[in-house]
Amino acid sequence: MxxxxxxxxxxxxxxxxxxxxxxxxxxxxVIDADVLARKVVEPGTPGYAAIVSHFAPSTPDLLVPAAECGGREDGPGGLGRPLNRPALGRRVFGGGDATVKDRKVLNGIVHPAVRREIYKAMLRAYLRGNxxxxxxxxxxxxxxxxxxxxxxxxxxxxxxxxxxxxxxxxxxxxxxxxxxxxxxxxxxxxxxxxxxxxxxxxxxxxxxxxxxxxxxxxxxxxxxxxxxxxxxxxxxxxxxxxxxxxxxxxxxxxxxxxxxxxxxxxxxxxx
Ligand SMILES: CC(C)(COP(=O)(O)OP(=O)(O)OC[C@H]1O[C@@H](n2cnc3c(N)ncnc32)[C@H](O)[C@@H]1O)[C@@H](O)C(=O)NCCC(=O)NCCS
Ligand SMILES: Nc1ncnc2c1ncn2[C@@H]1O[C@H](COP(=O)(O)OP(=O)(O)OP(=O)(O)O)[C@@H](O)[C@H]1O
Known part of the structure; x- marks a missing residue:
């Protein structure tokens, strides 16, 4: 393949x-790393927990407001409110030294999880004979x-x-x-x-x-x-x-x- x-x-x-x-x-x-990068940080995943633990104390708008989750503080599925991606994007793409450090932390959380998902998807494609x-x-x-x-x-x-x-x-x-x-x-x-x-x-x-x-x-x-x-x-x-x-x-x-x-x-x- x-x-x-x-x-x-x-x-x-x-x-x-x-x-x-x-x-x-x-x-x-097509195996889309961006789609997988979203999946591995959904509420309830270890990636989500790690991001919240590192970024939440210094990013007040890290999670989407409860009002957008039907008023639920614990999110629509009860596993936590989803990440506010534009806010996280500002932290890691905003420019300056702190941004570079934050991007490294985020990559260190997201990339290993994405890598595992890519291996699984590749194996599935191989077994299907593509x-x-x-x-x-x-x-x-x-x-x-x-x-x-x-x-x-x-x-x-x-x-x-x-x-x-x-x-x-x-x-x-x-x-x-x-x-x-x-x-x-x-x-x-x-x-x-x-x-x-x-x-x-x-x-x-x-x-x-x-x-x-x-x-x-x-x-x-x-x-x-x-x-x-x-x-x-x-x-x-x-x-x-x-x-x-x-x-x-x-x-x-x-x-x-x-x-x-x-x-x-x-x-x-x-x-
Ligand atoms: C910072 C986040 C939350 C911003 O989300 P948002 O929905 O606003 O943007 P989106 O994910 O569509 O990214 C837009 C584009 O930026 C680029 N990009 C994304 N992450 C990174 C990164 N860590 N370093 C450099 N470029 C990146 C990609 O070209 C991507 O297509 C998101 O990009 C993220 O979680 N990034 C870290 C994970 C990552 O590296 N993803 C890239 C593929 S594994
Ligand atoms: N040749 C083109 N002419 C006009 N618009 C285009 C062209 N190619 C892409 N676009 C538009 O530019 C935008 C960015 O394209 P696309 O989303 O495919 O880029 P991408 O590299 O996947 O972006 P990202 O890195 O942000 O995920 C989209 O709105 C797309 O419709």
Whole structure:
């Protein structure tokens, strides 16, 4: 099964591309890390308890008001009021040193739980006999998941202003400053695009999303031809029926990508 990592930066168009890949003619199953990141912090989960314990004392509006939970202080399901995500977002994306520290704490709570959910979803996709599965992970490079992926697809735009504009159109509650802070708190997507291309043809591809949505579909078509040429379906089926071959191939791919990643990091340190 081809692990197909999909990434980009905030509002570059990852969700739009993932829904194109989910639909015909591609029909690929998608594991969405953002959806899982929401699931693992729902009231009643260990993630929720850890966030409340760390952030509640210093964030008075951390939970949605009881009035929005039918007046119940203990939330609609009795397990606690849901997190007020915009308030938590301001804590971890607001800019400044404290923000960086808070983001690390939040990531330390959310990421291990998301990782466990991704492994479970991958196993389900494998057992269903899929030839490929899309891992839609905004922090694919930062989290190290890219080394496990046979192909990495970065959805990129050429100018950060395009991200800020689309972000504000989608989330009107964000001020210009909020939107800009969110864009600036992430690695520049052009750097991610360069990183992906370093993996070689078919193993790292970039979908440029500077035009309209029709242009985006054509871009996806272009890169999928490149991916399918490198990783034909018969090869995926062969790996499916021959797990030892799949194991050896995965290990070789992992080592190659680990080497490329190390070279990349060394070059970035020298710059
Ligand atoms: C801070 C939170 C509550 C804000 O929620 P909100 O609904 O307002 O935003 P949303 O989750 O849609 O995130 C918007 C985008 O910001 C980016 N983003 C989210 N979390 C992070 C992070 N920790 N670091 C960098 N970028 C991030 C992603 O590109 C994401 O698609 C939320 O982003 C969160 O819980 N983040 C920590 C978990 C995480 O890292 N998720 C990313 C995938 S695992
Ligand atoms: N080519 C395009 N032209 C116009 N609008 C677009 C285009 N691509 C995406 N959008 C819009 O921009 C917004 C952001 O796109 P999308 O949600 O797909 O990005 P994302 O990378 O998944 O964002 P996030 O990181 O915040 O989850 C959405 O409202 C989407 O409809």
């Amino acid at each position: 081809l692990l197909f990592g999909l990434t980009g930066s905030i509002a570059t168009g990852k969700s739009t591309v993932s829904s194109i890949l989910r639909d015909p003619p591609y029909n690929l199953p 030839w490929a599965v899309v891992l839609d992970i905004p922090l694919l490079f930062e989290s190290g998941w890219e080394r496990l992926c046979g192909t990495v697809l970065v959805v990129a735009v050429s100018e950060p202003e395009v991200q800020t504009r689309r972000l504000r159109e989608r989330d009107p509650h964000l001020s210009e400053e909020d939107a800009r802070n969110r864009v600036m708190s992430q690695v520049d997507v052009r750097e991610k695009a360069e990183h992906a291309l370093r993996r070689g043809p078919g193993a790292g591809v970039v979908v440029w999303n500077d035009g309209d949505k029709e242009d985006l579909k054509k871009e996806v078509e272009r890169v999928m031809k490149e991916v399918q040429a490198r990783s034909p379906k018969w090869w995926a089926w062969l790996l499916l029926v021959c797990p030892p071959l799949a194991g050896v191939t995965a290990l070789m791919s992992f080592l190659k990508m680990w080497r490329i990643q190390r070279q990349w990091e060394q070059e970035k340190k020298r710059e």
